[in-house]
Amino acid sequence: MTEEQVKTKIEELSTVLNQYNYEYHVLDKPSVPDAEYDQKLHELIKLEQEYPHLRSEDSPTQRVGGEPLEGFQKVEHRTPMLSLGNAFNEQDLRDFDRRVREGVGGEVHYVCELKIDGLAVSLLYENGRFIRGATRGDGTIGEDITNNLKTIRSIPLRLKQDATLEVRGEAFMPKASFNKLNETREEEGVEQFANPRNAAAGSLRQLDPKIAARRNLDIFVYGAGQYEGKSVESHSDSLHYMSELGFRTNPEWKRCDTIEEVIEYVEGWVERRPDLNYEIDGIVIKVDSLDHQDELGTTVKSPRWAVAYKFPAEEVVT
């Protein structure tokens, strides 16, 4: 093959492998047997070994790349990662709703989402390629954990469109992975993690990506800090758009026309919480219209257009 033909073959294999990865890890619906994925990945690894100058940073072969780091670089988020004000009961939710309707001078619609109990991260893409991932840190300055985030299979290395945007999400460890990890740690006489959030945070703060790669982490993407060239009117539109780009968004979100519907959604999930295979610590309620969000703005640390309803801490069954 000429070098041009090799380049084309590498592009074709990368595109197919990214699609297989998306079907398996984002849609949970693989269209080919694992052996087909492994065969194509092996073919790509061989080609990149033979033509190392044709291997790209975001190749599917680079999921678990990089040597252990000495430490994490600091990175500044393009837009601050805000924290959320809390609501603890129905009256708090009704107070939030009243403040919001007074603020916009009329009726509003909400979007309710499960509040994933993990580690908030920010993912930066340029022209559809995953460039950098960082922890929330203090909301303005986080730590560069790109190599560890690349090991999370549901994080696309290439988007389905050449979009330039920064998205936010919650990296987490599924309950089953957490239980299995702690069993192994107990057998090895190593201190166990207290909960899946600590396990996820501890895994993403490993300096060696090979350790993070073994921890079976996952992510739900829930917000876009900045996207260029796409007109999005509402938070629900942005969830659809992020899903179109190839991100894993949480399927349980719901658009609610009134605070009554929000309260009903919250009460429903208090019951259904144990059925999930990941931990949540509440429900996030956001005003859906982005114009309304802009009108309401933010306080120093949190948006006026969103609130986190916090579940009471689960009794620890010993």
Ligand SMILES: NC(=O)c1cnc(N)c2cc(Br)sc12
């Ligand atoms: N869906 C969401 O907006 C969401 C889900 N899970 C979380 N832990 C958080 C945290 C912030 Br801040 S927003 C958010």
